[in-house]
Every structure is written in structure tokens, then in C-alpha cells.
Amino acid sequence: MCKECGCGLGGGSVNIGGHAHDHDPDYGHGHYHGHEHHHEAGHTHGPFTLNLNRSLMEKNDRLAERNRGFFNAKKLLVLNVVSSPGSGKTTFIRETAAKLAGKLRVGVIVGDLATDNDAVRLRSAGVPVVQITTGTVCHLDADMVSKAAAQLALDQLDVLIIENVGNLVCPADYDLGEDLRVVLLSTTEGEDKPLKYPPMFHSANVAIVTKSDLAAAGFNREQTLANLKRVSHHAQVFELSAKTGDGMEGWVDYLVKQRAT
Amino acid sequence: MHEVSIMAEAVRMAVQSAQAAGARRVTGLRLRVGALSGAVPEALRFAWDVVSRDTIAAGARLEIETVSATGWCAVCNAVFECAGFYNECPRCHNPSSELRRGRELEIAAVEAE
Numbered sequence: 001m002c003k004e005c006g007c008g009l010g011g012g013s014v015n016i017g018g019h020a021h022d023h024d025p026d027y028g029h030g031h032y033h034g035h036e037h038h039h040e041a042g043h044t045h046g047p048f049t050l051n052l053n054r055s056l057m058e059k060n061d062r063l064a065e066r067n068r069g070f071f072n073a074k075k076l077l078v079l080n081v082v083s084s085p086g087s088g089k090t091t092f093i094r095e096t097a098a099k100l101a102g103k104l105r106v107g108v109i110v111g112d113l114a115t116d117n118d119a120v121r122l123r124s125a126g127v128p129v130v131q132i133t134t135g136t137v138c139h140l141d142a143d144m145v146s147k148a149a150a151q152l153a154l155d156q157l158d159v160l161i162i163e164n165v166g167n168l169v170c171p172a173d174y175d176l177g178e179d180l181r182v183v184l185l186s187t188t189e190g191e192d193k194p195l196k197y198p199p200m201f202h203s204a205n206v207a208i209v210t211k212s213d214l215a216a217a218g219f220n221r222e223q224t225l226a227n228l229k230r231v232s233h234h235a236q237v238f239e240l241s242a243k244t245g246d247g248m249e250g251w252v253d254y255l256v257k258q259r260a261t
Numbered sequence: 262m263h264e265v266s267i268m269a270e271a272v273r274m275a276v277q278s279a280q281a282a283g284a285r286r287v288t289g290l291r292l293r294v295g296a297l298s299g300a301v302p303e304a305l306r307f308a309w310d311v312v313s314r315d316t317i318a319a320g321a322r323l324e325i326e327t328v329s330a331t332g333w334c335a336v337c338n339a340v341f342e343c344a345g346f347y348n349e350c351p352r353c354h355n356p357s358s359e360l361r362r363g364r365e366l367e368i369a370a371v372e373a374e
Contacts, residue, residue, distance in 0.1 A: 047288060047374040050278050056270050056292075056366045138263070170263050173299065173366075198346035199299055202358060230347045233358055 063142035067177025077259040083184035085166030095242040104158040139170040168197040186211040191224035194231040213241040268308040279373035287318035289372030295365035330363025
């Protein structure tokens with residue numbers, strides 16, 4: 001069973017670019033940072049209380065900050081692309097890389113529970129890509145990203161796009177060290193998606209309404225934009241179709257500007 | 262949502278801290294969980310029994326302190342209790358989705374002996 005959300009998905013371990021990794025490594029950092037005094041072994045004493053006041057996400061948050069510093073030093077613009085399964089993340093990333101050709105060099109890390117189909121799709125478009133198959137895990141974490149990034153020639157890249165596992169719940173809580181969290185909402189999904197999954201939409205820096213070429217099929221544009229505004233009023237919103245290229249220029253110009261700042 | 266891995270991390274931190282302080286057993290654990298953290302206290306309790314089994318924290322008392330959500334209005338600077346991510350400021354009635362509290366997922370204290 002998936003130990004994250006109990007969704008019952010199958011077994012297997014995390015595999016990054018063809019090498020198996022344990023999912024929950026001990027990050028080689030066994031030092032204890034508290035202020036309590038250490039006792040000799042075998043010393044007995046009564047009950048006592050340790051006030052920790054530490055975040056349960058601190059391990060991932062710390063690794064994410066380490067990634068962020070490393071990526072900054074490499075002058076990389078890093079995107080964490082999240083959405084439901086089937087919103088069109090892979091096509092969107094492929095077309096973004098194609099439109100950036102000649103302006104910025106793009107590399108991709110792609111996460112899925114199984115198969116390297118997305119990596120194959122991107123690689124056939126000439127984009128350097130590392131596939132992470134998470135096995136049972138419904139999100140990417142900062143450690144998987146740092147291991148995967150080590151397999152890309154980062155010095156030859158300007159933009160690193162991380163395609164997260166298709167899931168609007170768990171990835172919301174895992175900082176990967178990205179500069180921008182980009183959430184996709186396709187016009188074939190309900191316009192109430194932002195209201196149904198507020199943590200993810202709330203945490204996004206950029207919201208992209210995709211598959212605008214299919215918008216005629218009963219899509220309520222005004223309601224969708226109003227819902228997005230309500231949940232993520234700070235997010236930059238783009239409406240585009242990766243398939244037809246409509247609206248891609250504005251998005252690509254935005255990335256070029258973000259990379260320059 | 263992913264309560265089992267959250268509790269696995271809580272057990273890891275509790276056991277590590279208790280052992281570093283020379284304890285042989287964790288007898289209690291207090292968590293601070295925000296109302297909008299996405300973690301459900303009942304699911305955390307259920308996960309606790311499973312992930313603490315076969316550790317020095319087995320059988321320890323689990324206390325969950327719920328932190329209510331507080332919003333902040335960027336227009337008029339009001340701070341107010343809220344129930345969700347998107348709110349209307351009770352003072353100036355502008356929409357607001359800035360949170361000040363309510364997303365906590367913390368280990369507050371460990372009791373050990």
C-alpha cells in the first residue's frame with residue numbers, strides 16, 4: 001500500500017534514472033541539535049519532558065533549502081509543475097522547452113509511480129531528462145530531486161523543470177527547492193478544482209489554464225478565473241494551449257524575465 | 262492525506278531526541294496540528310499505533326493540540342479567525358487568502374523516562 005495517502009497503489013522502490021534508491025534514506029546527519037544534556041548509558045532517572053517545537057516537515061524543508069541554494073548558485077530557474085493526472089504536464093513542458101529553444105536551455109526531471117513513458121516523450125523532443133519512478137510514493141520530495149539533478153549536466157542548463165507526480169494533494173506539502181510552483185488546470189477539468197484542492201492552488205506562484213483549444217466543451221472561463229483568484233490571488237495566471245501554441249508566447253516571455261531576475 | 266509518513270517522522274524525531282537525552286522509553290508525545298494542515302487527527306492517531314509499534318515509543322500517550330486558523334487582510338491589516346483558505350475580511354470585506362496560523366505540523370514535546 002502507498003504509505004503516504006493509503007491509496008492502495010502497488011509496491012516497488014524509488015528509481016532515479018535507472019538506479020534504485022531507498023525511499024527513506026537516513027540523510028547521513030545523525031547529530032543531535034537539542035540543548036538537553038546527555039546522560040551516561042545505564043543512568044536511571046524519572047520521567048522528564050523534552051520541549052522540541054520542531055516541524056515534522058523539517059527534514060524535507062532543510063533538504064529543499066539546500067537544493068534551492070545549490071540551484072541558485074548554478075543560476076538555474078527551477079519550476080515545480082503540479083496538476084491532476086492528465087492535465088497535460090508533459091506536453092506543456094515539451095512545448096515550453098521547444099519555445100525556449102535558442103533563448104534558454106531546459107532540462108527536465110519527471111516523476112511518476114511507474115513507467116518512463118514521459119521521459120521517452122520528452123527525450124524524443126531533444127530535452128535532457130531524468131525519470132524518477134517513485135514506486136509507491138504519491139509525490140516527489142527534495143531528496144529525490146537532488147539525486148535526480150545530479151544526473152543532469154546542470155552547468156549546461158538555464159531552466160530546470162520538475163514534473164511532479166500527477167496528484168493535487170500530497171505534493172502541496174513537499175518543497176523541492178523550486179523558484180516557482182506552477183499548477184496546471186486544464187479546461188476539461190471542473191472549474192471548481194481550485195476550491196476542491198485549496199492547499200495546492202494556494203501555494204502556487206503561477207496558475208496555468210491549459211488546453212484552451214478545448215474550452216468550447218462547456219468550460220466556464222469566468223468562473224474558473226474567479227475561483228483561481230479566490231484561492232490563489234497572488235498567483236500569476238496564464239491561459240494557453242500547448243497543442244496549438246496559443247498563449248505560449250506570454251508564458252515563455254515570463255520565464256525569460258524570471259530567469260533574468 | 263499522508264498521515265502515516267508524518268507520524269513515522271514524529272516517531273523518528275521522538276525516539277532520536279529521547280535516546281540522545283539518555284531515556285529508555287518514550288511515554289508521551291504532544292503534536293501541534295493546524296486546522297488547515299491537511300492532516301486529520303483521527304488518521305494521525307490511527308497511524309501512531311501502527312508506526313510506534315516495535316519502537317521505544319510503543320504504548321506512549323499521544324496528545325494532539327489543534328491550532329485554529331487565523332487569516333490576515335492585506336488591505337486593512339485585520340487579523341481574524343477563519344475556517345478555510347479563502348476568506349472575506351470581516352472588517353473591510355475584501356477577499357483574503359493570507360494565513361497567519363493554521364498550517365502547523367509540529368512536534369511540541371516528548372515525555373520520556
